[in-house]
Amino acid sequence: MDSLHLYPEIAATELIARLAARLAVNPEEIALGSGSAEVVTQLIAAAAGEGDEVIFAWRSFEAYPRLVQIAGATPVPIALTSEGRHDLPAMAAAVTDRTKLILVCSPNNPTGTCVMKDELDSFLQTVPREVLVVIDEAYVHFNNGEGTADGLDFFRRYENVAVLHTFSKAYGLAGLRVGYAIAPEQITANLRRVALPFGVTALAQKAALVSLDAEAELRERVDYVISERSRVADALRDGGWSTFDSFGNFIWLRTGERTAFVHQQLWERGVLARAFIGEGIRVTVGNSEMNDVFLTAMRTLSSLREYDTTE
Structure with missing residues (x-):
């Protein structure tokens, strides 16, 4: 509290190092933002623009279509199944040469349903490698379902997968805004180019570090x-x-x-x-x-x- 008159460390070196060690990834594969919603904004801005398409399930996180439109791209919503789950075959069928990004929210907000491991594997095997698939796991800590997809597992096995996590939900830091992406280095480098400077405040960085000690x-x-x-x-x-x-x-x-x-x-x-x-x-x-x-x-x-x- 005595140092809030100072600017935060823009690279958040300590927090990124702790997250990398916790998740067993390279620090260069992590990019921070002021909440996972801001990181989604970064991903869309870095990957898609005028004439491009972004596919997502609907209904899902309500900010998706707005963020896509802000980037100048075209939102392509695909209806959920009658069980409130992602219709991955329909999402795969919607991919065109204009598709740049696919958003998969699991657990899905607001229906609470999850994507299963085997169905996501089948889906990713059909998606072109130049299309980035983002697995939004904002609620992952509450997922106790058997056989559900683990975003980090898919990140390690597929070169076109990024994963979103946040401190807003289970960690209880929604008011401080700390989220991050785990993604290939070329993706995170692009995210840093479009990120809001000093977007993760000094207080937020410190709170996230303390939260990691409270497992x-x-x-x-x-x-x-x-x-x-x-x-x-x-x-x-x-x-x-x-x-x-x-x-x-x-x-x-x-x-x-x-x-x-x-x-x-x-x-x-x-x-x-x-x-x-x-x-x-x-x-x-x-x-x-x-x-x-x-x-x-x-x-x-x-x-x-x-x-x-x-x-």
Whole structure:
């Protein structure tokens, strides 16, 4: 706190060295940004421009189409499957000679579903090597699913794969903005060219380093969230609500045309959630007290005469 009047180290040497050692990659294969969303912005700006295409699943991270358009490129959204999962064959079929980048979000925000290892292997074997595939793993710490894709494993086996991680979710540093990409050196070099100078502040760098020393606390926090996620999902299903198995720190309510009504009712009962009108509602898994407030609101909502939870 005594040195906040000084500019941060622009290269964040200490943090990058610690991350490289933790992940068993070269320091040159890591590029930092002010949150993984800013790193996505860097990747898109470095890889795509006017006349180029960027493919991603939809619905997925809501910033994807906007960031692609800001870069002057064309967004190519590919609908999720009926199970809320990436339709990788359809994404592969959408690749053209204009495709520069493919974004794969796993666990997917907002549905919470994951891409499986075998299906991602098949997908990458069909994607041209000149197309960069970015595996966005912002919620990876909460992924306890068996057989799901491990981004670092694919980074090590495919020359056109980059992986995104963040300190915003499990580490709890969302307000300080620290994210990073693990990518081939020629990619990270390009990312540094388009990165915001001093984008990762001195306080953020220090907090990230301290967070890396708190693995026991992190594991305890993640285990707690996973336990609460299961409890909340089970209670919702018992109440007749439709939701996917989630591997993030949130749950996706499949409310369809009733989304606006449910969202308003939750708001009036003190619950702030993220509504996607006509599709569903993403609800963050909080502590047990917060989750109980949410479940009480959902039980009340189920009892309302004008609302039916069944499809």
